[in-house]
Amino acid sequence: MNTRSSRRVGRPRAQERPASGLEPREEVLAAAAELFTTHGYTATTTRAVAERAGLRQASLYHYFDGKEAILAALLEGTVRPSLEVAHELVSRTQASPEARLWALCHSDVALLCGGPHNLGALYLLPEVQTERFAVFHRVRVELKAAYGELLAATEPGAALDAEDLALRTDLLFGLTESVILIRRADPGHDPQALAAATADAALRVAGVPQRSLARLRREGQQLLAAGA
């Protein structure tokens, strides 16, 4: 309460601020996430985002230089946390690559399905193919490369030639991101159950035999519990 009343002393606001307790920048991102995924990106104006966030439009421009910058921040938020997990997992060479791949896929799916809005649905906007989103694309490419690095270190992955490895990596990464489509068609999935099932499926796609799955899943869960 204190925070909210002290806020009112500062920058003037268009209307009562939502009671979410978020900082204004986060409030803008939350409002944009909702409007972009429900009304559509093209149909949403920065004015509408500002209103939803309880800010004047001019205040929104204090945090973002326009609608594309807001979209870029939302998209980067769907890949950057997973890339940090991936870097951590790639460096934990004492654990098996298979278990680390399981943990990466689980963590990535949990992120993609975790928030209140299906932000991955915005990946396919034509606007996202422009230079403005270069950082998002770079982080996503680095994330996919981490999948490829872990896959190459697995026993079945080590047997693949470069072309097959690249294609298998695309399929692994595609399987992970397909939860965006699964979530759209059926929003009722429990994110944790979907994450575990997708991570199991990722190991199957990697070529891990059925008899090793239960053990590798336990190892992967331990890696996640250890904060990887």
Added chain:
Amino acid sequence: MNTRSSRRVGRPRAQERPASGLEPREEVLAAAAELFTTHGYTATTTRAVAERAGLRQASLYHYFDGKEAILAALLEGTVRPSLEVAHELVSRTQASPEARLWALCHSDVALLCGGPHNLGALYLLPEVQTERFAVFHRVRVELKAAYGELLAATEPGAALDAEDLALRTDLLFGLTESVILIRRADPGHDPQALAAATADAALRVAGVPQRSLARLRREGQQLLAAGA
């Protein structure tokens, strides 16, 4: 040439018709596919679609009652041919369910990656969640059910309980549709190679052991060659 000059006698056109040789309705769909996937659905007007198709706007309304009807037709075209293949494959009970699942996935991926535009990218538009697209959603649900039916008939699928079967079906169908995301990130994939690799991965997700894959792939290819 004869067809084009005889066309000119009929319905008046806004401009020279493209030399594609398509019927006007197909011309509208091709123009809309290009504009929706490159400029965006919201940003594209029926006037722009008509101009691209070389028709007057009024002529476009002779074939479609608006932009949503065009989008619905495009979306249905991404699932209906695969549903027909699925019905054919489900009925071919003399072939193994694993090989039929391989063939369905291959055929579906080849359709999703086959045309000049990545129409699956339109699945995630917020507009597509409305009642107007009920037929598309129904056909897609029936297509997914065919994956589930074939999966349930496989040896590993028969061992799954109902909940696991539903989740595994979602993942199989998601893996197939993930080629939409793969194609967006890297348009250079050869559709046939991607289809074969995805169908292999689908059998892995289904739980088919590595040692059976090569045989089942050959059986699946024979089913496709036989026109399934």
